[in-house]
Amino acid sequence: MQAEIITIGDEILIGQVIDTNSAFIAKALNDIGVSVFQISSVQDERTHILTALKEARERADIILITGGLGPTKDDITKHTLVEFFDDELVQHQETLQHVEHLFEKYISTPISDLNRRQALVPSKAKVLKNKYGTAPGMWLEENGKVYVSLPGVPYEMRALVNDEVLPLIQQKFHRPYILHRTVLTYGLGESAIAEKIEAWEDALPRHIKLAYLPNLGRVRLRLTARGEDKEALEAEVEERIKELYPMIGDIIYGMEEDGHIEELVGKLLASKKRTLSIAESCTGGKIASMISSVPGASAYFRGGAVTYATESKIKVLGIDPDIIREHGVVSAEVAEQMAVRSRELFGSDYALSTTGNAGPTKGDEGAGIGQVYIGMATPEGSHALEYQFGNHREKVINKAANKALEMLQKEILKK
Secondary structure (H helix, E strand, O other): OEEEEEEEOHHHHOOOOOOOHHHHHHHHHHHOOOEEEEEEEEOOOHHHHHHHHHHHHHHOOEEEEEOOOOOOOOOOHHHHHHHHOOOOEEEOHHHHHHHHHHHHHHOOOOOOHHHHHHHEEEOOOEEEOOOOOOOOEEEEEEOOEEEEEEOOOHHHHHHHHHHHHHHHHHHHOOOOEEEEEEEEEEOOOHHHHHHHOHHHHHOOOOOEEEEEEEEOOEEEEEEEEEEOOHHHHHHHHHHHHHHHHHHHHHHEEEEHHHOOHHHHHHHHHHHOOOOEEEEEOOOOOHHHHHHHOOOOHHHOEEEEEEOOOHHHHHHOOOOOHHHHHHHOOOOHHHHHHHHHHHHHHHOOOEEEEEEEOOOOOOOOOOOOOOEEEEEEEEOOEEEEEEEEOOOOHHHHHHHHHHHHHHHHHHHHHHO
């Protein structure tokens, strides 16, 4: 069972709008056992759309189209579909009533004939009601293929996919069960991991595939399995994951399906009734942002301080100026003191700190680009470790934030 997604709009091709619709649709389809073969973006141009449709029907069983359904002249998807299916536009009375209702209740400007034209649909289409907008979805079938046209407005598209499209696909097609389980690792590169698990990977059966997904100091190992028996497939994949622990258990920190590192750390803190504070320099509040993005973080996150300048480290955290003069602001000694003072200042059980040079130029004190010290203070003591995270500013910041949370997770799990 293969699907193809076509997004229509010049705004996507010039980079003005990021295509989040395809990612949402692809995940939604995968969750019900439909594999996405290809995703394409095309111009608001008749021949380009027609070519994309003709090519897609050669590859896929289900073709989903988003965009180009507005009331203005540049929105040509409906007219192109009519040409593709040798059809004609007809007025759909229920859609017209819906459009008129939306204008009467929610829109201050008077309804125009352009707006009423939203109720024109191909005569061969099954109309899918758009609860949140004026452009309906459309479901068409020809020669065993299904074509679904959806509005490009993300919240309108998502509602239509969830409420209309997925149930119809599930009714019409028999689909295999697709399972994804993603092992999260830190501290070892893709090639090094591949060497360690080579024999394990070679022994995987054909219906289980492994993908390496490296990013910012972490590598995700995604297992994808397909089969008819859901329970048997889940049991088999879990058994394969257990086999990884003797080989790389020291770098595995969890499963992606259980949440990201900030969520896993939050669950640990909450379950153990422990609290956290943070003092950041080179990461500029990134760690605090990650921690506070998790719902319920107020139960364990006491607060943080972004002491970017040397003066703020002294005035806000109370770092001894002599330590800075002796060791430099980018040093293990300063990182450790930042964590200790943060723990004292906020009254937390644990504290993390960062100080370093994220770039793009070498620091005044000679700290190399990518050199970062991460400090930690706990009820048992404090320490700091040095890391080298490369020469790209954004990567340095994100790697440092991820590594700090990884350090914290390992520390909590010791207890």
